[in-house]
Amino acid sequence: MKESFAKKLAFQLKPGNFIAHLILLSVGLVLLYPLVFMVLAGFFTRDEFTSSIIGLLPIAKAPTLHNFFVLFYGSADAGIQKYFINSGYRTIYNTFWALLTSLLAGYVFARLRFKGKDQLFLILLGTQMIPGTIALIPTYLEFARFPFAGGNNIFTGGSGILDTWWVYFIGGPSLNIMGAFLVKQSIEKIPYELDEAAKVDGAGTFRIIFQILLPLQLPIMAFIAITTALATWNDFATPFFYTSSDKLQTLPAAITRLSSAAASPGAIPNWPLIITLGLGMTVPALLIFFFFQKYIVQGLANTGIKG
């Protein structure tokens, strides 16, 4: 046992492998550095942070957990819990819809036969190439002119659904085309006989989708869930562009506002608070990543090679 360990160690320390270890570890630490800095800076009070000289690895002289408590209990100057909850709800809501739409659409495009299927799918895929920024302003106008909402008559008059919860409700359930593509690829690999057998046993379409095919799609579904969840969790654009009132803000939008308030001349940015919020954003994302890591690797492999 010991010998084999010594052998393994010797193998790892062969010049080539040792250098590989060295490079991967040192560059990895450099990549990790901003996050380490973020954690360390979270222990500072605002006064100490602005008055002391910040070194490469800042260690607070009077470390405080205040910033971390703020994350959970909120504070007078920022309703942080609210941002957290908003971010969380949005993430769950959007992820749910992404999963549902990509599963159903994936099934339709993989299994059903109807006229114009390939063309329709090509068009949908093709739109993925168009930069999303082009839709920002029209979406803004569309939301502002939403019929019969926010004081609008038919098209104009009020502010439409801008700055209301409808921005999130309506914006969530969009068809996830990339997800549908992945599910389609994956379903096509499953033999059609499985569907046939289920049909003979009297299963309807939805039963086939949810009881026969879904259990086989779990890795792909996990990948779609992770990517959607992370994208929504980190999305600053939607709340930042289409809402303005405080009760609708999410974490990233809150950070944006805090930091742009800090950019105005004379204001001392509350860096520790910004950093703590950043930490509050990063930690859940990291947890999601660590729990579902293998699906990310698998999913990336799928999009790349088999896709």
Added chain:
Amino acid sequence: MNDRKVEAASPLQMPVTNVSTQSSLKKFAVRHKDALIATAILSPMILWWLVLSGFPTLFGFFLGFFDWVGIAAHPKFIWFDNYVRFFKDPLYYEALWRSIWMGGLVTGITLIAGFGAAILMNMPLFGKGIYRSIWYIPAVTSTVATTQIFNLLLDTNNGVINNFLKSIGKEPIVWQYSVFWGVFWIVVYSVWKGVGGAALIWLAGLQSVDVSLYEAAEIDGAGRWGKLWNVTLPGLKPIATYIVITSLIGAIQIYEQVLFMTGGGPYGKTEVLVFRIYRDAFWDFNLGMAGASSLIMAVVVFVGTVFYYRWSTNSDRSSTIKIKGVKGGPKA
């Protein structure tokens, strides 16, 4: 509940019932069963998608033909004046050019570094899973949060990097006043964020290369570099097409790091086109110019993709078939 009715006529009963005596509606339902189910499932989704993406995108293309400053103002149709201005005003064509070369730079560095890392991670190292995770972590963090950390590191008076420079006796640098450093840090940030993902995709590609090819190369007397050059690289061609296209599309459209790190400054010399669009639309309310710039961006991305795709598939068609599904569909 269209589909319920359709399901009632299951294929098993079809031979039993005489088709000719069925009502024509039922016959229609049986014959077009798939299409009906597809319509039932897809139409709400497509409708939603049209409201959220399809229509806004089309509308965005039209915006460019209007003189429209301020949301409340009346748009005026001016044909191609916005596009003419785009190519006359250095504010715009320089931003486009900057998008292209900065995107190329970011893609190049990210992919090369990621490839190196992937080769190392593919070696039989202890704990390579941990390395993989560490490298990928920046990709899951939020741009808003981490750009603030970078800003903090780059603070002029009390930033970590300037403090470090001072401590080794160098002059501190005012990063914000320099175009070079602005671009430099935007690129560094983007590479920091992207290199792990690139490494993962390259790694998946490396592991998909047929092992027997390596054995064959070994028998032919190929060394480590010989194997890399003659087996690994050709085997990676399909994935290279995929990763270069997607990374380029992503990198050309970088704007969050510009918005949060330099704000386009100094003097707008680090503005990229998508940031310019953002600025036109949400700061200056020049909707017409924003629409025109968006259309040009879309065309550039589209043309670039098509050209690169053609170029990279021309030399070897057989190995790229599977990738076709992504960018042009299976029959393109």
